[in-house]
Amino acid sequence: MSERNSSRVTEFILTGFPGLHPEYYGLVSAVLFFVYLLTVIANAGVLFLFATNCCLHKPVYYIILNLAVSDLLISTTTLPKIISRYWFKSGIISFTGCFVQMFFVHYLGSLNSFIFFLMAFDRYCAICHPLNYAIIVKNANIHILSLTAWILSSSFPLNMLIRAYPLPYCGSNVINHCYCDHIGITVLACTDRTPYALPAFASAMVVLLVPLAFIVFSYCSIIMEVTKIAGFKNRLKSLSTCSTQLIIISLYYLPRCFVYLASVVGITFSAAVRIVIIMLYSLGPPMVNPLIYCLRAKDIRESPYLYSVE
Structure with missing residues (x-):
């Protein structure tokens, strides 16, 4: 492939939700903007409470702090561009910008997986x-483990970026998604993507399944340990300390596992349905996670700043 041909694509076009009628563009952009605004306010509120309330400076809340920062970043990485796609009818993203977005999408997704590992x-x-x-x-x-998670999480998406960026992109530049991801970009390459897709898939499985395996093991161990506690109320009290984290972890893993298992057993979705599902499990948890913290975490729920606002 000549250098001239491999440099034809200088920008990509994000289609967003396939088949969406233009009359709904305004509504969709307003909903997405509301989701982004609520996500920013909610997670920024968690950061504010942490910074101003010394009783939250405990290991478990440092883990939640990392998750709040990650949720803010993943929403800021993906939502503004798709909002502008429908609000300003601008779905164009630069070649380099698309790869930068791809890196952060996979980086922050990997980071969340390791943060849930720390929660468990x-x-x-x-x-x-x-x-x-x-x-x-x-x-x-926890500081050491959190820093390790932030550093280690970058290795997998960085490898994807290094392998995908030099590929020749000389044909279509339309990405059928709301944001740039590895599959959406590399399917547009004018070459066989199998040598690049398999390592990327293996990395994704490692990032997803290794923490998930420990999470399953830890909660099975917790359930076995709780059954040894005398008294139903005491057992329920012990389990309630895990409920917040278990809800958050379930919101992250269950939809992803459903999508992967569906593809394995042969259940197919239309492009529009698949993108809607991906957007729900990618952008829903960052919005609702802070609400779950405040409702279930006693120290946050009893923060004097929450009472002063009321």
Whole structure:
């Protein structure tokens, strides 16, 4: 492939939701803007509460802090562009900008998976090893593990970016999605994408399934440990300490596993339905996670700033 041909594509076009009638563009952009605004306000509120309330400076809330920052970043990476697609009818994204967006989409998705791993680790130590909890799960250790998660999460998407960016893109520049992702971009390459798709798929499975395997193990261990506690109320109290994290983790993993399993067993979706499902599990949790923190986390719920607002 000549250099001239491989440099034809200088920008990409995001289609958004396929088949959406133009008369609904204004409504869709308004809904997406509302989702983005609520996500920013809710997660910024969590950051504000953390910064102004010393009683939240505990390991479990440092983990939640990381999740709030990640949720803010993933929404800011994806939503403004798709909002402008329908609000200003501008679906064009530069060649480099598309790859930058692709990197952050996969980077922050990987990061969330590792953060949920830390959440499960926190509850596992608290219930299964309560006597050693204060020693194992302390602020310094959570800071180290969180920093490791932020650094380690970049390796997989960086490898995708390095392999996908130099490919020759000389044909269609239309991406049938609301944002740039690895599959959406590489299917447009004028070459066989199999050598690039398989390592990317393997990396995605590692990032998704390894933390998920530990999460399943930890909560199975927690349930077994709780059954040893005398009294139904005591068991329920122990399980309630996990409920917040379990809800958040379920919102992240269950829809993703459903989509992957559906493709394995041969269940197919139209492009529009598939994109709607992806958008729901990508952008829904960042919006509702802070609400779950405030409703279920006692220290946040009892924050004096919440009462002052009321």
